[in-house]
Amino acid sequence: MARKVSRRGGNIVTIHDVARHVGVSPMTVSRVINGEKNVREETRQKVMEAVEALNYTPNLAARSLASQDSSRIALIYSNPSMSFLSELLLGILEQSSQSGCQLTIESCDGPEGVADVLDKLKATGVDGVVLPPPLSDSSRVAKALKDMKLPFVGVATSRPSPDAPSVSVDDFKAAFAMTSRLIQLGHRRIGFIKGNPNSYYSQLRYEGYVAALAKAGLMAEETLVGQGYFTYRSGFDAAETLLVRADRPTAVFASNDDMAAGAVATAHRLGLDVPRDVTIVGFDDTSMASSVWPELTTVRQPISDMAALALKLLLDQIKTRRAGQTYAPVHEIRDFSIVERQSSAPLGEASTTE
Amino acid sequence: MARKVSRRGGNIVTIHDVARHVGVSPMTVSRVINGEKNVREETRQKVMEAVEALNYTPNLAARSLASQDSSRIALIYSNPSMSFLSELLLGILEQSSQSGCQLTIESCDGPEGVADVLDKLKATGVDGVVLPPPLSDSSRVAKALKDMKLPFVGVATSRPSPDAPSVSVDDFKAAFAMTSRLIQLGHRRIGFIKGNPNSYYSQLRYEGYVAALAKAGLMAEETLVGQGYFTYRSGFDAAETLLVRADRPTAVFASNDDMAAGAVATAHRLGLDVPRDVTIVGFDDTSMASSVWPELTTVRQPISDMAALALKLLLDQIKTRRAGQTYAPVHEIRDFSIVERQSSAPLGEASTTE
């Protein structure tokens, strides 16, 4: 009998082919590719080589069907800072295609709108939910999810729910580090633009700023702090108050990139050069940061990684729950970093670029 | 024997349950949910009702395993205007989860870098590729894909490959429409900021602008046209040349949103109010358009829909090819629309908002 021709493109290589090639059972191959123990090192090696040689890639559909772990997970977002969202999607997509889970993306209008989405999801049947900010910060949403007994995970939350895992950076520490960096650059009058007062992480960022100033023996002057709402426009407006003053700050730390970009626009409008006349820095390192000019110095969160990890945690949680065990939520903290671009400069230094 | 408890969350409903409920065979149910003919109307009705009643949703993993149509498709992007990308992702994701195909996202550095990515993909085995701009415009990439006999689809291409399907808007017509709108608002001196000269759609947008002017009996003055490269910075710079002149244009049409945002920044820097002193409009309606202030009037492309459709076309193509038939590429044109926000105003009108 002739070998059946696969209808799949080129990928006719199955686990059986690999098994035959090595001379073991498919089961052993399965164990190797899933990284289980109880496989002799020698065997593992041989299988690995065969996988490499035959260019085998597991069929995710078959895998999730067989292992019954195909989960439907939903990502619910509101107030999409698109740039944040896209990075998030990138990370989550990668992970989901690796884990072979079905992703649904839903949007809603703020924490209030979540209820509707949840109802809809309940009808279609989801197994878990990923919550980016600002939803991840809402205890109301957390409660709703908990009531539905739906596992979820928060991404970039500063106030993680005690019931659900989360992945975030240390907002306080990050804001502290950025502020310290500005001080190190020689700045003493450092302005700050707060984010939405409802957000806990907004609060943390502010506290980090204050703490860094304090450590350097500086005081957080109220007149140097503006209130924003994480939008470009709010940064634009808040910056005006800060920058029209004669004794304006030499540096402004906006607590997200959108507001920093708005602040830069205001600086320009007031005839101030950035960074020559004023240093402006942001937070998040969304695509906004590198698409405006001058490109923003900012605090980078590894959003994509965080999202991937979050999904993994969620899947773990679901698995654990299905096994009937109780899940102890873990709260992962990722490292941030400070990316220095063209919007910041040491105090008093004449010019930087061109 | 006790009913086996499913390990899946809530979704224990299988095609068998539905079949039993109606009193038909699973096969019939399968036919109904896949919209095949050869099912009596009466039967179809009953099955539909049962599906509804039991809240059945097909298991995609099982489906794609059984039907052998699980395709791996890759989205390759370069020069990610993140905002564009994220909209694209949203659309493609939705479609892919419906179609049960595996998505991989790959990035590369311009058309030159595609070769490497392609090699990698070839190794892991993909069945098709989705190409957003600017890659979708590159005949070099198209050729490489064709040589590999790898099906692909272009999103937002103005110069579709004769061998592959594509989805796009009519860039010429859109630019024509926007320019006409500016004329209708009373503007006569209308500047234009071109995009990257390598992009064909950039060319088309420019031609649309010129044609609209011509139709209104206006001439496209060379001094009113700036050269940009689709980046914020390039719009920022190009706008300066246009706007410092005493006889500056009263409106500037930048051929994408990033450049328009850059132009707005320049206008502000020069002490011009937008839109009071100058109207500035963009193209694409990416998130950039609504995150800057004033929010940009722009040409909206339904990116998300286009991406979803593109994926569908790609999957069709793959299916057709597998069936051994020849595929005649279709080129879909989607409708654009003009979204008027705060960055445009009728000529001479004192103020608009606040």
Add this chain to the structure above:
DNA sequence: ATACGCATTGATAGCGCTACCATTTTCAGG
């Protein structure tokens, strides 16, 4: 040497769905 425990491997039986072919039903025309 015998037995026991542990690490390693293999055989079997599906996961939920659909392709394929066999079977039954339906209904026109004779």
Add this chain to the structure above:
DNA sequence: CCTGAAAATGGTAGCGCTATCAATGCGTAT
């Protein structure tokens, strides 16, 4: 009423993988 073809439906056999448990091999305590 019969015949034959088309329409409608059902039965069977996997898709590629993994859970489960049985079987093997090996080292060590008895």
